[in-house]
Amino acid sequence: MKKYTLAVLVENKSGVLAKVAGLFSKRGYNIDSLAVGVTEDPEISRITIVVQGDDQVLEQVTKQFNKIVDVIKVLDIEGDDTVERELALIKVTADVTTRAEIIQIANIFRARIVDVARNSITVEVTGDESKIQAIEKLLRQFGIKEMARTGKIALVRGPNKV
Amino acid sequence: MTIGSPEKVTGARALIKGLEEEDVTTMFGYPGAALLHIYDELYDSDLRHVLVRHEQAAVHAADGYARVTGKTGVCMATSGPGATNLVTGIATAYMDSIPIVALTGQVPHSIIGNDSFQEADITGITLPITKHRYLVPEAKDLPRIVKEAFHIASTGRQGPVLIDMPKDVINGEFEYHSIETVKLQGYKPTYRGNAQQIKKAAEEIAKSTNPIIYAGGGVISSNASAELVELAETLMAPVTTTLMGIGSIPTEHPLNLGMLGMHGSKYANYSVQGSDLIIAVGARFDDRVTGKLQSFAPNAKIIHIDVDPAEISKNVPAHIPIVGDAKIVLKSLIKRVKQCNSETWLEKINEWKREYPLTYEQGKSIKPQFVIEQISEACSNAIIVTEVGQHQMWAAQFFKYKEPRTFITSGGLGTMGYGFPAAIGAKVGRPDKTVINIAGDGSFQMNSRELATAVQNDIPVVSVILNNGYLGMVRQWQELFYDRRYSHTCIKGSVDFVKLAEAYGALGLRVEKPSEVRPAIKEAIASGRPSVIDIIIECEENVFPMVPAGAAINEFIGLEGNK
Secondary structure, three states, rough: EEEEEEEEEEEOEEEEEEHHHHHHHOOOOOOOEEEEEEEOOOOEEEEEEEEEOOHHHHHHHHHHHHHHHOEEEEOOOOOOEEEEEEEEEEEEEEOOOHHHHHHHHHOOOEEEEEEOOOOOOEEEEEHHHHHHHHHHHHHHOEEEEEEEEEEEEEEEOOOOOO | EOOOEEEEEEEEHHHHHHHHOOOEEEEOOOOOOHHHHHHHHHHOOOEEEEOOHHHHHHHHHHHHHHHHHHOOOEEEEOOHHHHOHHHHHHHHHHHHOOEEEEEEEEEHHOOOOOOOOEEEEEHHOOOOOOOEEEOOHHHHHHHHEEEEEHHHHHOOOEEEEEEEEEHHHHOOOOOOOOHHHHHOOOOOOOOOHHHHHHHHHHHHHHHHHEEEEEHHHHHHOOOOOHHHHHHHHHHHOOOOEOOOOOOOOHHHHHEEEEEEOOOOHHHHHHHHHOOOEEEEEEOOHHHHHEEEEHOOOOOOEEEEEEOOOOHOOOOOOOOEEEEEEEEHHHHHHOOOOOOOOOHHHHHHHHHHHOOOOOOOOOOOEHHHHHHHHHHHHOOOOOOEEEEEOOHHHHHHHHHOOOOOOOOEEOOOOOOOOHHEEEEEEEHOOOOOEEEEEEEHHHHHHHHHHHHHHHHOOOOOOOOEEEEEEHHHHHHHHHHOOOOOOOOEEEOOOEEEEEEHHHHOOOEEEOOOHHHHHHHHHHHHHHHOEEEEEEEEEEOOOOOEOOOEEEEOOOOEEHHHHOO
């Protein structure tokens, strides 16, 4: 099984996301992450999908994407030179004895403390998947109460558009 | 771009105008509360609306109409249950790539999502079984959406498109503008095959000594039958067709090997297995065709011509893929090829043809194959429509087809109950042709109430029921693979089909002797009325040849019917 990152440009209309997701569920494949947002053109949305599978399956899924009337373009950008980012919010159990250490870890990862309460700290971290996994691993010892991740977004480096 | 002067219209009026602009003359439907405005418009429209008795029949009829005419079929149903009753028919059309536009009513926008009375999320339900679907946001969007829907349904790989119209859209008023062009960024089918690929294909063909052309429904959709036959004759290459490709080359053409696959002729399957080159045109290597994938055509290079890039290398890897319209690609391919060195190959195939002909044993009782032969002789130019099961395979094997769009069957989805309403649609589309629905006693009962539609609208379709008292195909599998344990497949004596026909005001005939078959067919056709011929056939006759599911296509079983 290989990991793939697909960038899909679609018409900003209802039902498109369901259809795109449906192509994976139809074949029993789970989506690792999925991020959707509007692009520089308000009529076009960009979906970034991370999924695992073999080459043949991905080729078939890509072809099926292209068949969807509202899909404008599909690109496999895995292996391309890309800028990739994901954002996570992590709510960590914290008290007076651990608070300083958590803040220190956050600083090392250039993460931000976005909320502090008597028994918790919420950390906002941005980066690629491995960075987020690394900070998650370190914070786990204090007890992660809750975590939310955006899913990966990516752009190919350089002046060219998808 | 817009033309014409603006005029205030309702969504309902705009829909009818849009349909007229798409040259729709006929539609099949069933009214309901959400559609009242549209039906009011139809009251004094020139559009012919055929009222069915169940929405499933409306979509099958639109499908049958589309298959025989090549035009886009149109059906309509109300919100909720009306719309959900279309689902099987939409899936049937989707699997066979048939262009239809299905119109559904919907509850008003203000109460969508509230589980309102007669509400169903039909765009959600049909997501995986439509080529595209619309939930119309506002009345003013209707002209554009109707235009786009017909464009999408009828171009590229054809298929069903659904337009779901909330009641406020149908009733809402706006200034009408007709739409001239369709603008769809993400939809650009490829028609012209890549010249480089076509050149490569021609080079491969020149090297082949054992070529075979494998033609599917795509040849019929793109009206490429003449080109298919020309290619075969130019190359001197045999042609085998899928169930959907039947009619693309005349049955009696010397290069035609008939159908391949699970119930294909033995010589067609042997030829595929022995070939060194398969030229696949508008076919998708379905599991009923290939059998066990690993053993399929072990020595063959594959040229795959298809308008849908997603079909290429989906099941069987193609050596030379050509994405494009069958007719256009074949035309340019024909210019680049000449006769193959296939003499020895054709001799070998003729040997197989002599050794393993499609045949059956005549007995005292009526054999279903005999009935099909009789129909073939009595009305060789008829359009044959089928239900699904044993009779469908016999109709595929034993009728001598002369031209495309004369064999109408649910190939991909295998929808029992498809045949009779599709035959009604076919007859509406081609009133000049004799239309015969070949049915089983099981399938016919699934939509037999459409006799009312045929009688009320005076649509003289002849249904020939091959009545064996069983759900025959399932019974055959039970006989062969489940030790003759006929669990829930015996339906003997479920209804008197003659009386049933008469109850609806149709002609009913019963046939119990071989000698009565031909006269009954003639009588039914001559009557000019919707008719049902109940033919009591040999009850445990099997469809042969047969390749069991999952076996290689040259591994036949139980060849009693195919000496």
